[in-house]
Amino acid sequence: MDVNEFVTEQFEEHRARLRAVAYRMLGSLDEADDAVQEAWLRLNRTDTDVIDNLGGWLTTVVGRVCLDMLRARTARREDPLRLRLPDPVVSRDDGDTPEQQALVADAVGLALLVVLDSLSPAERLAFVLHDLFGVPFAQIADIVDRSPDAAKKLASRARQRLRGTVPPTRPDPTRQREVVEAFLAAARGGDFAALLSVLAPDVVLRADTGEGGVRSIVGAAAVAGQASAYHRGPGAACDVEVVLVNGAVGLADFEEGKLRSVLGFTVVDGRITAIDLLADPRRLARVDLGLG
Incomplete structure (x- = not known):
């Protein structure tokens, strides 16, 4: 050599x-x-x-x-002070490559990268x-x-x-999945009360659509209203898959086979305290789904 x-x-x-x-x-x-x-x-x-x-x-x-x-x-x-959502690392539960594992190790979720x-x-x-x-x-x-x-x-x-902006440890993965799936079911069904039950009172939704930077919505009622409007029920032409986003349970939303958004969740004590939604088409086109 x-x-x-x-x-x-x-x-x-x-x-x-x-x-x-x-x-x-x-x-x-x-x-x-x-x-x-x-x-x-x-x-x-x-x-x-x-x-x-x-x-x-x-x-x-x-x-x-x-x-x-x-x-x-x-x-x-x-x-x-303008926020910028980081690039998400997305994969199935069993689909992480060693390089993906290195990227998201040590509980480096989207919420921490945002702050x-x-x-x-x-x-x-x-x-x-x-x-x-x-x-x-x-x-x-x-x-x-x-x-x-x-x-x-x-x-x-x-x-x-x-200090205080992100949880000190990640929740149990099984419990986190239950919370995220409950959020998804409530959002799909437009069930406002069920959404409120899984959202922390001071939950924050940060959404990057590629138009004018990151938009932030604070409070369970406001975020629940946005989630109810975002997912238009089981008859909508979209497919939502539970995935890993930076090593934590998240959602990938497809419309006619095309990735429409990626959602990362921060869950504390069984409730969602933050949702980071990337819906910028230009950035989504560069997301390596790793979904096989």
Whole structure:
């Protein structure tokens, strides 16, 4: 095996983890792939003899690339508080590939990725790398060009801002499926009372239709009314399948065989506290269903 083949083999061993890091940083599968590709290009321009820890080196490079992407995204954004739904990772219960499993491991659901987007780029990097991947603050400090203590404070501020916005643990998968299926049955039947029974009083529905950003609806009555209108009963020309969305039970809605929307759910204590609905046709066209 020559040097180039060896380097390629070593890089491929780290690819899934690097993509998982970039996905958590960016919430975009395409941008995550771009960040990993940039790391590969930089590796090919580097003398690998001076790299003591390839995994750490690649993580640092991906972190820097993602930080630059986040800063550029923030600079372009007219409204810095405008939400953006992340790209969902969708599969059947038994259809996850190892790469999909890496992307959604450690309870990184859509709800967490949504609130991560409210952090500053440096806060998001510090939190993702340290809290989700165990990268030491000394290494993070080098990426953000600050001291280790300053990097530690970035992660601490991120935790404070995230506290209470997502559940600390995922619910039992069986119970979560029961709640989501109850929601689906009530929505299909237009059963307003049944919808209220599975929705938390302060539930939030975040919907990205591709028109004017993310629309948020808060409160059980308002969300139940929207859900009743969205699913038009068993006679409608649509097919809804229970799937995994970022490792949690969700729904994929098809109309005449074409994906119309993907819904991710956050369930706490047997009630739905958040629904993230992606219905942007352009983004849905890029969703890798993994549904076979």
